[in-house]
Amino acid sequence: MKSRRRPYAEQRPRDLGGGVWSVPVPIPGSPLGYTLVYAVASPRGPVLVDAGWNHPDAWEALSGGLASLGLDVTAVRGVVVTHFHPDHAGLAGQVREASGGWIAMHESDAALVRLMTEYAGDRHDGFQSDMLRRAGADPGEVRQAVGDRPAPPALPDRELRDGDLVDLPGRKLRAVHTPGHTPGHICLHLEDADRLFTGDHVLPDITPHIGIYPYDRDDVDPLGDFLESLDRVGELGPLGASMTALPAHEWIFPDVAARAAEIRHHHEEKLEQLRALLARRPEPQTIWEVAAMMTWNRPWEDLSPMVRGMAAGEAAAHLRSLEASGLVRRLPGVDPVRFQALDS
Structure with missing residues (x-):
């Protein structure tokens, strides 16, 4: 079952069969248009994948869309969030209040949400300004790039680890840790139907943002983690059979x-192009x-x-992956941080 991305106004809640439904939920002001929220049936009430x-x-849109499918938001058993970003976790607290x-x-x-909750707005602005300066942005760009951020999502009641089963009576919905887009991103394998809720990890047409924050961290490799996670989801399913992917954006597609x-392959090409540059x-x-x-998709x-700030985060993640592979090095003791290629 596959449906090309259409404007939000043309989207409708859908019964996907097998006790799974999708509800498009708008993202105000975003070119993505909407998040696909999924509901999975159980004898004790549906569980939502994202909110x-x-x-x-x-x-x-969420409460009305569920109602149009014969589901009541007040009967929701729980919300399992693929990752903490606001277009996925933003309404989870309101669903919890209602149900x-x-x-x-x-x-x-969950640890990042706790940190965000504790970090006051002025402290965040100072952190962001210094990060941009250390990346090499000029003072004017720093002032323009620092802006408001969405309120942190609701703190979770339950924390999942790789391989955990979600509390979904009568079914098997297993968390698959797929770090990269965020440190705690998870896909969810509905094992009794061999479907994979991919969140933002695997999307049919676009690729998720993979950034590193602060930009100059040298103790993590989110792009390396992401590439390993791609291999992992490719190996799921019985006897290596391909699975239908139910992503959070765009459209449902076969063969995850x-x-x-x-x-x-896209990121491997991008890494080689950057090394050559x-x-x-x-x-x-x-x-x-x-x-x-x-x-990028538009000239710098x-x-x-x-968006330049996000691009810098993605550039930093690619530089860090090249550094971890021994293909570039960062100069010690310089501010802003600088990188150069090594002989390959």
Whole structure:
């Protein structure tokens, strides 16, 4: 079952069969348009996979969409969040208030939500400004790129680890830890139907943002984690059979393994292109300079300050992966941090 992405106004809640439903929930002001929230039936009430953005229109779409499918938001048993981003976790707290159900997410993302909750707005602005400066952004760009952030999502009641079964009576919904997009991103394998809820990990047409924050961290490799996670989901399913993917955006598609392999190849090409770009530069480059010379969906000059900041995060993740592979090095003791290619 496959449906190409259409504008949100053309989307409708759908019965996907086998006790699984999808409800499109709008994301105000986002080119993605909507999050696909899924409901999985159980004798004790449905469990939602993600919940959507925290906005009155989104709540109306979620609760009304469930009602159109014969489901009552007040009967929801729980919400399992694929990752903490606001278009996935934003409404989880309101669902909990309406139903008395639980919220579950991976322990690594739960730790980030706790940190976000404790981090006051002015402290966050200072952190972000210093991160941008150390990446090589000029003062004007720093001022423009620092902006408001969404309120943190509700704290979860339950924390999941890789391999845990979600509390879904009568069914087997297993958490598969797929870090990269966030440290605690999970896919959810509905083993009794051999379907995979992929969140943002594997999408049919676009690729998720893989960034590193702060940009100059050298103790993590989110892109390396992401590539390993792609291999892992490609190996799920009985006897290696391909599975139908139920992603959080765009459309449902078959053969998650084939799409995971495509995404891995895309990033491997991007890493090689970046290594080659650095090898042609006689001087070490800042993260900001590297981001400006990479290829994005629009020219660097046309990107908004906020999008430039995200691009820098993605450039930093690719630089870190190349560094972990011994293909580039960061210069010690310089501010802003700079990288140069090593002989391959």
